[in-house]
Amino acid sequence: MSMHDPLKPLFDVEEMEISFGPQHPATHGVLRVQIKLDGERIMEAKPIIGYLHRGTEKLFETMAFPACIPHTDRMDYVTSATNNQGFCVAMEKLLGLTIPPRAAYIRMILAELQRLASHLVWLATHAIDIGAITPFFYTFRERDAILDLFEEYCGARLTLNTMRIGGVPFELPEGWLDRCSAFIEAFPKHIEEYETLLTENRIWKKRTIGIGVIPAEEAIEMGMTGPPLRGSGVEWDIRKVFPYDRYDEIEFDIPTGKNCDTYDRYLVRMEEMRQSVRIIRQCIEKIPDGPIMAKAPKVLRAKEGMVYASVESPKGELGYFIVATEKGTTPYRCRVRPPSFVNLQALPQLVEGALVADLVAVIGTLDIVLGEIDR
Amino acid sequence: MPEAVLNLLLIPLIKIVVLLGVVLLIVAYLTYAERKILAYMQVRLGPNRVGPKGWLQPIADGLKLFVKEDLIPGGAERFVFLLAPGLIMVPALLMFAVIPFGEPFKVGGRTITPYLADVNIAILLLLGISSIGVFGIILGGWSSNSKFSLMGGLRSAAQMISYEIPMGFAVVSVLMMAGTLSLVGIVEAQRQAHIWFVLPGILAFGIYWICGVAETNRNPFDLPEAEAELVAGFHTEYSGMKFALFFLAEYANMMVISALATVMFFGGWLPPFPNLLAGLWASPVLAWIPGVVWFAAKMGFFLFCYIWFRGTFPRYRFDQLMAVGWKWLLPLSLANVMLVGVLMLWWKG
Numbered sequence: 001m002s003m004h005d006p007l008k009p010l011f012d013v014e015e016m017e018i019s020f021g022p023q024h025p026a027t028h029g030v031l032r033v034q035i036k037l038d039g040e041r042i043m044e045a046k047p048i049i050g051y052l053h054r055g056t057e058k059l060f061e062t063m064a065f066p067a068c069i070p071h072t073d074r075m076d077y078v079t080s081a082t083n084n085q086g087f088c089v090a091m092e093k094l095l096g097l098t099i100p101p102r103a104a105y106i107r108m109i110l111a112e113l114q115r116l117a118s119h120l121v122w123l124a125t126h127a128i129d130i131g132a133i134t135p136f137f138y139t140f141r142e143r144d145a146i147l148d149l150f151e152e153y154c155g156a157r158l159t160l161n162t163m164r165i166g167g168v169p170f171e172l173p174e175g176w177l178d179r180c181s182a183f184i185e186a187f188p189k190h191i192e193e194y195e196t197l198l199t200e201n202r203i204w205k206k207r208t209i210g211i212g213v214i215p216a217e218e219a220i221e222m223g224m225t226g227p228p229l230r231g232s233g234v235e236w237d238i239r240k241v242f243p244y245d246r247y248d249e250i251e252f253d254i255p256t257g258k259n260c261d262t263y264d265r266y267l268v269r270m271e272e273m274r275q276s277v278r279i280i281r282q283c284i285e286k287i288p289d290g291p292i293m294a295k296a297p298k299v300l301r302a303k304e305g306m307v308y309a310s311v312e313s314p315k316g317e318l319g320y321f322i323v324a325t326e327k328g329t330t331p332y333r334c335r336v337r338p339p340s341f342v343n344l345q346a347l348p349q350l351v352e353g354a355l356v357a358d359l360v361a362v363i364g365t366l367d368i369v370l371g372e373i374d375r
Numbered sequence: 376m377p378e379a380v381l382n383l384l385l386i387p388l389i390k391i392v393v394l395l396g397v398v399l400l401i402v403a404y405l406t407y408a409e410r411k412i413l414a415y416m417q418v419r420l421g422p423n424r425v426g427p428k429g430w431l432q433p434i435a436d437g438l439k440l441f442v443k444e445d446l447i448p449g450g451a452e453r454f455v456f457l458l459a460p461g462l463i464m465v466p467a468l469l470m471f472a473v474i475p476f477g478e479p480f481k482v483g484g485r486t487i488t489p490y491l492a493d494v495n496i497a498i499l500l501l502l503g504i505s506s507i508g509v510f511g512i513i514l515g516g517w518s519s520n521s522k523f524s525l526m527g528g529l530r531s532a533a534q535m536i537s538y539e540i541p542m543g544f545a546v547v548s549v550l551m552m553a554g555t556l557s558l559v560g561i562v563e564a565q566r567q568a569h570i571w572f573v574l575p576g577i578l579a580f581g582i583y584w585i586c587g588v589a590e591t592n593r594n595p596f597d598l599p600e601a602e603a604e605l606v607a608g609f610h611t612e613y614s615g616m617k618f619a620l621f622f623l624a625e626y627a628n629m630m631v632i633s634a635l636a637t638v639m640f641f642g643g644w645l646p647p648f649p650n651l652l653a654g655l656w657a658s659p660v661l662a663w664i665p666g667v668v669w670f671a672a673k674m675g676f677f678l679f680c681y682i683w684f685r686g687t688f689p690r691y692r693f694d695q696l697m698a699v700g701w702k703w704l705l706p707l708s709l710a711n712v713m714l715v716g717v718l719m720l721w722w723k724g
Contacts, residue, residue: 018522040526040693131594131690137417203595203689356526357598357692 015043020359022051028125028363029370033347040355045348049341052374060334065091065300066165068331073159075336076372078121081114081150082313084163089244090309090320091165094302097294103167104245105287109180110153110162111245111311112276112283116187117146118314118367119273123194126266126364130207135194142190145183152176165300167293177284184280191273199270208263212350212362215260222349223342226316227272228366231257231265238312250282262365269367272314301327315339315367336375340368390491398471402626403433409682416686443615450520451612459518460613460620463511466504467627473497474634475559477644477667489667490559497558498546501635502539505590508628509535515621516609527608530598530693535590537700542586544708548579548715549639562643571647573640575718578711580640582704584677587632589700591625593681595688596696633677637670644670 021032030051036044056075060068072087073080085107092099099107120139127135147157152173154162162168198204214224216232229236237254239247255271257264302324310319316339323333343366350362407422407429414421422429447456477489494500509532516528550556552572553564565571573580589596598608610621637643644666655661691699 016522127689131597132688133413134417134686137419141418197687198689201689203691206695207689207692355692355694357690 028368031344031363031368031370031373033359033363035356035359037356040357042351042354042356042359045351045359047344047347049344049370049373052370054375056375057334057336060331062330064329065302065331068334069163069165070159070161073161074371075338075375076313076315076318076340076369077158078369079114079118079314080158080160081110081162082118082311082318084161085111085245086309086311086313086318086320088163088165089311090307090322091300092294093309094305094307094322094324095165095296095300097166097296099167099245099294100291101246101288102290103292103294105283106168106172106292107163107245108247108250109280109283109287110150110160110168112280113146113149113180114160115276115314116273117143119269119276120146122269122314122364122367126361126367127198129360129364130204132197132201132204135197138190138193138197142187149176149180149183152179164293166296167291169293171292177287180280181284184277184284187277188274191270195270198266205263207357207361208266208365209259209261211262211354211358212365213259213261214346214350218349219260219346222346224316224346225342226312226314226339226367227265227268228343228346229316230254231268231365232260233258238310238317242310244309244311249286250279252279262361265365299329301329304328310337313339315369315372316343336372338372338375340366340370341373344368344373386487387491394471394491395468398468398627398630399623401630402623403437405626405629405678406436406622407433408678409685412679412682413686416683437619440616440619445615445617446612448520448612452518452520455514455518457617459511459515460617460624461511462514463508463624464620464627466507466511467624467631469504470501470631471627471634473500473558474631475562475638475643476634476670477665480665493557493559495560496556498550498556501631502543502546505628505631506535506539508624511621511624512609515613519609519612521612524609524611527611531592531609534592534596534598534696534700537697538586538589538596538704541582541700541704541708542590544705544712545579545583545586546639548576548708548712551712551715551719552576558638558643561639562645565642566645571640571642571645576640576711576715578707579715580636582708582711583640584636584680585699585704587636588681588684589696591628591632591681593625593629594685595690597690598693598696629678629681630674633674633681634670636677637673641673 016037018035018037019032020035022030032048032051034046034048035042054074056071059071063071069084069087072083075083088107091097120143124136124139127133150160150162151157153176154160154170156162214222214228214232216229216234219229219232220234224232225236225238233256235254235256238244239252240254252275255268255275257268304324304326306321306323308319308321310317312318317337318339319337321333321335321337322331325332347362347366350366351359354362410432411421411429422432425431425435447453472491473494475488475490475493479486479488481487512535513528513532516524516526516531519525549561549572552568552575553561555561555564561572588594592598610618613621646661646664646669
């Protein structure tokens with residue numbers, strides 16, 4: 001009788017292939033991740049996208065410039081105001097328009113409120129993925145207050161369509177700034193409330209520290225932006241490096257992490273919320289009187305040329321690359337650089353060799369929105 | 376002859392019916408309590424539509440599950456798939472047979488014990504029965520022919536087996552203090568010792584309670600049904616009444632763990648400090664409180680803790696869970712047995 005070769009396993013061991021999504025409670029929309037598992041360990045993960053593709057970029061080519069704005073709402077539907085802002089900033093650069101200061105300040109208030117709303121959704125889903133269900137309800141309570149402010153301003157809560165090329169469409173309703181200010185002053189206490197549930201929680205720390213580590217150089221090579229990049233210690237924020245609207249008149253800090261892991265990205269986003277509060281507070285103090293729209297012709301006609309402009313969306317650098325023909329009223333081509341799409345690239349690297357539960361934590365920490373990835 | 380029929384058949388039969396009815400009712404309203412308490416922790420209202428303040432919600436839920444189409448997935452192993460819910464539900468209910476809810480009382484000159492049986496190996500019996508429940512989970516997960524279910528089942532089996540060991544050792548230290556395996560005996564021992572066993576056995580209680588939460592697959596140890604990773608874990612493919620059985624079994628197990636914590640560490644049906652405050656408990660007002668009320672209050676507190684945990688904690692990762700079980704709880708529980716032994720030697724001289 002021959003001895004069993006000790007180097008060979010007794011049984012045939014096969015990798016288990018699991019299709020994680022597109023309908024799965026933790027994949028945030030319609031992301032599908034094909035994973036190969038050895039027990040609980042992930043050997044390979046491959047994100048598959050395209051389940052929400054609506055051809056937005058192609059649609060832009062058929063629409064007059066201002067008509068594109070509502071379609072930008074539907075890309076990253078969690079932060080529609082920032083999407084509007086990105087498109088408008090790019091168009092203004094193309095047309096050579098300068099927007100009045102009051103419009104710029106209104107835009108910044110809206111964009112920062114939207115950043116808060118987006119980070120609240122991120123915190124809610126991230127926590128619920130890791131098993132803490134209660135923060136979800138707390139964050140959505142505050143998000144609802146923000147959406148109320150939006151509704152009062154422009155009538156919509158989710159797809160806001162709240163900016164125009166050359167300014168903003170509406171004057172602020174009477175008393176809106178006071179209500180916004182009241183919310184902002186109460187908000188830091190709520191952040192502390194979330195933090196009591198999570199920041200020093202041993203299980204939360206165990207689940208996030210050292211998970212999904214990506215060093216700064218690799219993050220830059222991947223093209224990552226936003227909190228995932230800042231979590232790796234790179235001080236990079238479009239609002240600071242290429243200021244748009246009036247961000248150069250506002251004081252704020254860029255929070256960065258040290259350990260490049262999920263916990264640091266969590267801390268970065270929590271601090272970003274505090275910074276947003278700081279920005280809105282300054283905006284409310286400094287907001288000047290004046291017109292809210294630049295003088296622009298009724299029908300916008302571009303000169304031949306191309307332009308790239310980007311804004312700091314809550315997820316990272318949101319860029320619009322617009323090509324226009326002489327006297328054209330529609331974009332000849334409009335390419336969007338969605339931060340989620342680029343950040344998602346890092347997923348296979350972040351989860352290789354990790355456990356299934358970490359995959360969920362990493363998807364949460366990248367804060368992706370599939371509407372933006374697939375467009 | 377009629378005496379024997381009464382003693383051996385009728386009274387036990389009535390007891391069984393009452394016990395089953397009460398247990399299932401409590402289980403049903405435990406789901407209601409969980410939803411309400413969680414709701415208030417999470418700034419919302421919880422069920423409030425069916426009946427006054429939503430009181431009839433559990434009944435509506437039960438009816439819904441009962442009339443729902445009973446699906447069996449195409450690739451499932453039919454027999455095992457049908458067997459699994461029963462395999463988990465029956466042991467869960469069986470365990471209530473030996474749990475003493477109160478002290479014996481007299482009805483028409485006849486002494487009635489508010490428990491079905493006082494078995495002299497009750498603890499061993501409970502540990503044995505509870506481990507049968509694992510079969511239900513692992514077979515249910517395997518027979519569904521779904522990868523998520525299989526992973527949930529495997530996780531659960533590993534988890535329950537590894538947490539049963541420290542739990543067993545925690546129980547051993549109680550047995551050493553009580554000197555008996557009978558649950559009624561353990562309560563009596565606490566009366567005679569003038570002290571609840573939680574005070575000398577605080578460590579054992581901590582270990583027992585952590586393991587108990589892990590045994591019932593509840594947050595923060597709810598990995599087998601970690602919805603974010605495994606959709607619904609081992610019962611992903613179950614629907615209708617079969618799903619309800621898994622659900623009921625989970626809550627019945629929670630009750631058993633809470634009841635056992637009450638019996639072993641918190642003096643069962645005894646009021647707090649039974650001897651120290653004996654005068655107070657003998658006062659005309661308080662003497663009327665039956666033991667069952669004390670028992671229910673203590674058990675209710677532990678059930679509340681379950682819900683409280685769920686509202687507060689994130690979930691452990693699988694390897695971390697195993698590390699907690701084997702690297703912390705097991706050595707700690709062994710050391711605790713040692714400690715209790717030394718203490719007892721010292722006490723008794």
